[in-house]
Amino acid sequence: MIKPDLSVPIPSEIRAVHFIGIGGSGISGLARMFLAAGVPVSGSDRAESQNTRDLEALGATVHIGHDAAHLGDVDTVVYTGAIWPENPEFLAAKERGLTLLHRSQALKYLIAGRRLVSVAGAHGKTTSTGMIVTGLGRLGADPSFVNGGVIQDRGASSDVGSDDLFVIEADESDGTFLLYDTSIALITNVDADHLDHYGSHEAFDDAFVAFADRAREAVVISADDPGALRVGARLTHPNVVTFGEAADAAVRVVDIVTDGPVSFAIEHAGERAEGRLQVPGRHNAINAAGAVAVLLQLGYELAPALRAVEAFGGTVRRFELHGTERGVSVYDDYAHHPTEVAAALSAARSVVGDGRIIALHQPHTYSRTQLMHAEFARVLEELADHTVVLDVYGAREDPIPGVTGRLVSDDFRDPSRVHYVADWQQAAEYTAGVAREGDYVITLGCGNVYQIIPQVLGALRGEGSED
Numbered sequence: 001m002i003k004p005d006l007s008v009p010i011p012s013e014i015r016a017v018h019f020i021g022i023g024g025s026g027i028s029g030l031a032r033m034f035l036a037a038g039v040p041v042s043g044s045d046r047a048e049s050q051n052t053r054d055l056e057a058l059g060a061t062v063h064i065g066h067d068a069a070h071l072g073d074v075d076t077v078v079y080t081g082a083i084w085p086e087n088p089e090f091l092a093a094k095e096r097g098l099t100l101l102h103r104s105q106a107l108k109y110l111i112a113g114r115r116l117v118s119v120a121g122a123h124g125k126t127t128s129t130g131m132i133v134t135g136l137g138r139l140g141a142d143p144s145f146v147n148g149g150v151i152q153d154r155g156a157s158s159d160v161g162s163d164d165l166f167v168i169e170a171d172e173s174d175g176t177f178l179l180y181d182t183s184i185a186l187i188t189n190v191d192a193d194h195l196d197h198y199g200s201h202e203a204f205d206d207a208f209v210a211f212a213d214r215a216r217e218a219v220v221i222s223a224d225d226p227g228a229l230r231v232g233a234r235l236t237h238p239n240v241v242t243f244g245e246a247a248d249a250a251v252r253v254v255d256i257v258t259d260g261p262v263s264f265a266i267e268h269a270g271e272r273a274e275g276r277l278q279v280p281g282r283h284n285a286i287n288a289a290g291a292v293a294v295l296l297q298l299g300y301e302l303a304p305a306l307r308a309v310e311a312f313g314g315t316v317r318r319f320e321l322h323g324t325e326r327g328v329s330v331y332d333d334y335a336h337h338p339t340e341v342a343a344a345l346s347a348a349r350s351v352v353g354d355g356r357i358i359a360l361h362q363p364h365t366y367s368r369t370q371l372m373h374a375e376f377a378r379v380l381e382e383l384a385d386h387t388v389v390l391d392v393y394g395a396r397e398d399p400i401p402g403v404t405g406r407l408v409s410d411d412f413r414d415p416s417r418v419h420y421v422a423d424w425q426q427a428a429e430y431t432a433g434v435a436r437e438g439d440y441v442i443t444l445g446c447g448n449v450y451q452i453i454p455q456v457l458g459a460l461r462g463e464g465s466e467d
Contacts, residue, residue, distance in 0.1 A: 002080075002081050002083055002084070002085055002090070003081065004081055004102035004104065004105075004174060004176065005100070005102070006102065006104070006179060008099070008101060008102075008105065010101065010105050010108060010109050011075075011076065011099055011109075014034070014039055014075065014076045014099075015039070015075050015076075016039065016040040016041075016042075016072075016075055016076070017074055017075075017076045017077070017078060017106070018042045018043055018070065018071050018074040018076070018077045018089070019031050019041065019043035019077075019079075020043070020044060020080070020083055020087060021043075021044070021045055021080055021082060021083055022043025022044060022051075023043075023045035023046075023047070023049040023051040023052045023055075023062075024045075024051070024080065024082070025051070025148060025149065025157065026080070026103060026146075026157075026171075027043075027078065027080055028051040028052075028055060028157070029147065029157040029158030030078065030103060030106050030107060030146065030158065031043060031055055031060060032055065032058065032157075032158050032159075033110050033146065033158050033159070033160055034106075035055070035058050035059055036159070037110070037160060040074075041055070042060065042061040042062070042063070042070065042071075042072060042074060043055070043060060043061075043062055044062070044063040044064070044065065044067070044070050045062070045063075045064065046064070046065070046066075047064065048064055052064075066087055066088050067088055067089070068089060068091070068092035070089060071092055071093060071096070074098065075098060075099060076099040076101060077089065077090070077093040077098050077099070077100050078102075078103055078105075078106045079100065079101075079102060080103050081102070081174055104171065104177075104179050104180075107168065108179055110144070110146075110166075111166050111180065113181075114164050114165065114166035115164050116166050116167075116168065116180055116183050117132060117143075117166070117167045117183065117184045117186065118168055118170040118177060118180055118182040118184070118186070118211075119132070119167070119168065119169050119170060119186045120171075120177050120185065120186070120211060121172070121189045121191075121222075122172075122188075122189055122227075122337060122339065123188060123283075123337060124188035124286075124287050124343075125148065125169045125170070125188060126147055126148040126315050126334070127279075127284065127312075127315060127318055128186060128188055128287045128291055129145070129147045129148070129167060129168070129169040130147055130149070130151040130153075130312055130314075130315045131287060131288060131290075131291035131312045132167050132186075132291045133147065133153075133154065133167050134154070134308070134309065135292075135305060135308035135309040135311070136165065136295070136298075136308070137153065137154070137308075138307075138308035138311045139304060141161075141163055141165060142161040142162040142165075143161045143163060143165035143166060143167050144159065144160050144165070144166045145158060145159060145167040146158040146167075146168045146169065147168075147169050148169045149316050149317055149318060150315060150316040151312075151315055152312075152313035152314050152315065152316075153311060157316075165298075168180070170182075170211075172207060172208070175207055178207065178210055178211055178214070181216070182214060182215045183216045183217045184215060184218045184219075184220065184294055184297050184298070185211060185214075185218070185219050185220065185221075186291075186293075187208060187211075187212060187219070187220070187221040187222060187228055187231065188225075188290060189222050189225035189228055190204070190205060190208050190227030190230065191225065191227055191339050205230055205234075208227075209231055209234050209235065212231065212235050212237060212240075213235055213236055213237050217239065217297065218237075218239040218240075218241055218297045219237045219239065219240045219241065220242075220243060220290060220294050220297065221240060221241070221242055221243075222244050222286075222290070223243060223244035223245075223246035223248065223250075223252075224249075224286065225244075239297075241293050241296075241297065243286075243289040243290045244286055244289060244290075245286070249289075250269075251266060251267075251268045251289050251292060251293040251296065252266065252267045252268070253285050253286060253288070253289040254267060256282055256285045258346075258347075258350040260280065260350070261278055261279065261280055261351075262276070262279070262280055262282060262284055262285045263275065263276040263277075264276075264288075266288075266289055266292055266302065268293075268296065268302050269302075271302045273307075274306075275288060275307075276310060277312065278310070278311075278313050278314065279312065279313070279314045279318075280319065280348075280351045281319070281343060281344075281346060281347025282343075282346060283343040283346070283347065284347070288306070288309050288310075288312075291309050292306050295308070317333065317334040317446075317450065318334060319331055319332075319333050319347055319348065319442075320332050320333070322453045325457050326435075326437065326460045327436075327437030327439075328432075328435040328436070328437065328438075328440075328460055329439075329440050329441070330440075330443075330456055330457055330460075331348065331442040332442070332443045332450045333442055333443065334446045335444045335445070335446075336364040336444070336445050336447075337372075338375040341359075341376065341379050341383075341444055342379045342383060344444060345359065345379070345380075345383035345384055348442055349383065352439075352440045353438065354438060355437075355439045356385035356386070356436075356438075357383070357385050357440050358384065358386045358387070358388065358431060358434055358440070358441045358442070359380055359386070359387045359442055359444055360387075360390070360427065360431055360442065360443045360444065360449065360456070361380060361387055361388070361405075361408065361443075361444045361445065361449075362391075362392075362393050362405075362445035362447050362448075363376065363390075363391075363392045363393070363405050363407075363408060363445070364392070364395065364445050365392070365393070365394060365397050366392055366397050366399055366400040366403045367397060369403050369405075369407060369408070370400055370403045370407070373407035373408045373411055374411045376408050376411075377408050377409070377410075377411030377412050377418075378411070380408070380418070381412050381413065381418070384417075385439075386419075387409075387412070387417065388418075388419050388420075388427055388430060388431050388434075389406070389408050389418060389419070389421075390421070390422065390449065390452075391404055392404060392405055393447025393448060395447060405420050405422070424455060428452055428456045428458070429459045431459065432456060432459035433459075441456060
């Protein structure tokens with residue numbers, strides 16, 4: 001893993017740019033925006049994907065595999081912290097004296113003085129960003145945006161708009177959300193995560209305080225989340241707007257009904273507006289309140305703002321239906337923290353009816369699994385009817401001895417409700433064997449767990465392994 005050097009000056013002009021790991025969900029969005037700005041784009045990744053194919057169709061030159069020769073005549077190379085210091089393209093860029101920018105610096109280059117809405121928080125960022133972008137579009141605005149997932153209403157995770165607004169999902173994982181000149185900061189929650197970077201809960205809170213107090217116009221922050229309350233109490237910003245279910249929230253969500261697509265009302269400054277979302281889950285009513293609070297700060301009225309947010313149709317990898325076989329519906333969700341897993345499973349519970357929920361959980365990173373395996377087990381056992389646990393997706397981390405998916409399964413109080421299996425085909429067949437008509441299978445994790453879905457659907461059709 002590479003620690004970003006944010007002291008590198010961002011050039012005033014980038015003539016040609018190369019992205020290391022161009023197929024990633026976040027960095028592919030940046031590549032799209034550089035292409036839209038007319039900048040020649042090249043990049044490399046370990047394997048072909050839909051993102052790499054889409055970028056090639058848009059005009060990018062994409063290489064599979066990493067090699068110094070791929071840099072060509074670019075003047076700038078963009079990287080993420082997920083690559084290793086010995087990456088040949090990274091080393092070659094250093095040797096040639098090319099400008100090496102972390103992805104956050106490349107994004108800052110694109111923002112270039114726009115009026116920026118930055119969405120931060122351990123959970124809900126992608127959905128909240130999608131709600132704001134969708135809402136702005138329905139209200140007649142044309143913002144630029146970069147999100148961590150494809151927004152259904154826009155069919156993309158990023159785009160270049162014609163007005164001065166720019167909306168981003170800001171990344172607190174490595175502190176780079178402090179790099180931007182934010183006008184309106186939305187903090188969905190401050191649930192401690194990424195302690196491998198911050199080192200302590202206190203340092204994590206400190207970063208959010210700095211992020212919020214630097215906002216030029218307003219801070220929109222949860223009135224319900226304990227971490228957000230801690231941070232909020234420390235803010236010196238003159239315009240702090242709270243949202244949530246709390247009685248003292250400035251933008252208050254009330255009368256939440258989760259039977260199917262969630263419905264609710266929002267109260268603000270003596271006004272009330274009724275809303276009904278296309279996506280399920282109590283947490284999405286809260287996310288909508290935060291998005292509406294941002295739109296209020298941008299000058300829109302309550303009722304039109306809520307109607308615009310209602311148009312949000314979800315984002316890819318957020319409770320996304322991939323197929324139904326034998327009466328069993330198979331969904332995917334990006335949830336990779338216990339709070340996110342709880343929200344995803346609660347949303348599924350609100351729409352599954354008499355069916356059961358079978359969670360197919362892929363723990364993400366060794367450090368998080370080592371720290372939170374008991375909490376994952378508690379949430380999964382409480383909210384899913386049965387859980388299948390895969391092995392850890394290490395992402396940028398080296399393995400930690402003894403840290404496997406078994407840590408999660410061993411923490412279940414009732415071992416009959418969990419099954420740990422490292423082999424994906426066996427996991428798919430076991431899941432299909434447990435599932436019955438009316439059930440929901442939901443893959444959980446921000447790694448590559450979604451790639452098991454074709455095997456699960458095949459197993460449901462009776463297409464077992466050939467062994």
